[in-house]
Amino acid sequence: DxxxxxxxxxxxxxxxxxxxxxNHSTISxxxxxxxxxxxxxxxxxxxxxxxxxxETNEMASLIITEDRKSSTLILPHATLRDTAVYYxxxxxxxxxxxxxxxxxxxxxxxx
Amino acid sequence: xxxxxxxxxWVICKSGTSVKIECRSLDFQxxxxxWYRQFPKQSLMLMATSNEGSKATYEQGVEKDKFLxxxxxxxxxxxxxxxxxxxxSSFYICSAGSGQGSQPQHFGDGTRLSIx
Numbered sequence: 322d323x324x325x326x327x328x329x330x331x332x333x334x335x336x337x338x339x340x341x342x343x344n345h346s347t348i349s350x351x352x353x354x355x356x357x358x359x360x361x362x363x364x365x366x367x368x369x370x371x372x373x374x375x376e377t378n379e380m381a382s383l384i385i386t387e388d389r390k391s392s393t394l395i396l397p398h399a400t401l402r403d404t405a406v407y408y409x410x411x412x413x414x415x416x417x418x419x420x421x422x423x424x425x426x427x428x429x430x431x432x
Numbered sequence: 433x434x435x436x437x438x439x440x441x442w443v444i445c446k447s448g449t450s451v452k453i454e455c456r457s458l459d460f461q462x463x464x465x466x467w468y469r470q471f472p473k474q475s476l477m478l479m480a481t482s483n484e485g486s487k488a489t490y491e492q493g494v495e496k497d498k499f500l501x502x503x504x505x506x507x508x509x510x511x512x513x514x515x516x517x518x519x520x521s522s523f524y525i526c527s528a529g530s531g532q533g534s535q536p537q538h539f540g541d542g543t544r545l546s547i548x
Contacts, residue, residue, distance in 0.1 A: 353534050364438070364525045364539035365476070372534070408475075417464040417531045422476040 325409045330427045333403075339396040341426050343409030346390040351413055354385060355420070356394050358405040358428075365408065365422075368394065399430045435459055436528050438540025446548055447518060453511045453543045455526030461506035462528035466537065467499075470523040482509040516547045 326344040333339040345354065353372050357365040369376055369383045371392070376383045382395040396403055408425040412418055435458040443451055455465055463484050468476040480501055481489040488501035498520075500512040509528075513520055523544055529537040 355536055357539075359476075362523070362542070362544070364436075364527075364542045367536045367538055370534065370536055417529060419466055419478055419481060420527070420537060421478070422468075424475050 325411055325423055327407070327409055327423065327426045329424065330429070333396075333399045333428060333430050335401060335430050335432050336398055339399040339403065339428055339430070341394040341396075341407050341409075341428060342391065343394070344391045345409070345411045348389050348411050352411045353413070354383065354392050355410045355412060356381070356383065357408045357410065357420075358403075359408070359425070360402075360405045368407075399428075401430050401432065404428060404430045436526065436538045436540045438526055438543055440543060441541060442544045442546075444546045444548065445516065448515055451513045451516055451545060453513075453524055453526075453545075455509045455511070455528065455540055457507045457528045457538075460528075460530045462509075463506060463531055465503060465509040465526055465528040467501060467509075467511050468525045468527070470525060470542075476525060479511075513545065516545070518547045521545055521547045 353370050355370040356368040359365045369381050371383045371385055385392045406425040406427050408422055410420050437456045437458055439454045465482040467479045469479050470476045478491050479494045482501045482503040484503045484506050490496045498514055503509040523542050525542040527537040527539045
């Protein structure tokens with residue numbers, strides 16, 4: 322699976338959009354980009370995933386560049402409860418494949 | 433949405449005892465489940481892949497005789513930490529997926545294991 326690079330930490334003001342970047346320059350054609358987050362002392366929570374098109378659900382939007390070498394997770398209106406470690410993971414499709422977690426980005430939403 | 437249940441959420445026991453952790457997929461069948469371990473301020477590390485009806489596949493450096501995995505049905509996998517010692521204290525997390533297309537894996541809420 323391709324390696325990902327994320328900033329170690331970011332801050333965001335409550336109510337503002339949080340934009341979390343991820344670099345995956347070695348991604349291959351059949352690999353998806355998955356985003357999870359982990360709130361302290363809980364299991365990771367699935368947020369969103371995509372292959373090459375932008376995706377949106379009730380939690381977030383995922384913007385993937387045309388060359389697929391990077392992506393951005395957007396939380397449109399961050400709340401204090403969005404404070405968590407966010408993981409960007411690249412993996413071949415199919416949930417029977419293991420996930421390799423990097424260090425992620427600690428997003429702190431400030432009041 | 434898909435739900436994975438993990439039990440117990442917290443265990444405290446004496447050194448030398450064995451501890452069993454259960455992972456259940458509540459609303460889908462999971463042919464494959466995964467077990468992770470997370471130490472404080474570190475990321476999740478995959479320990480093993482649990483396959484229904486067959487032996488688990490362990491990651492390098494994980495002792496298969498110490499961390500026994502059983503995947504007896506399509507909705508249940510168990511991890512038994514045998515003869516646990518203080519260094520086995522950690523946060524253990526399972527995940528499962530339906531295996532359909534690009535559908536994601538879903539995680540349990542984890543088990544905090546403390547060995548005294």
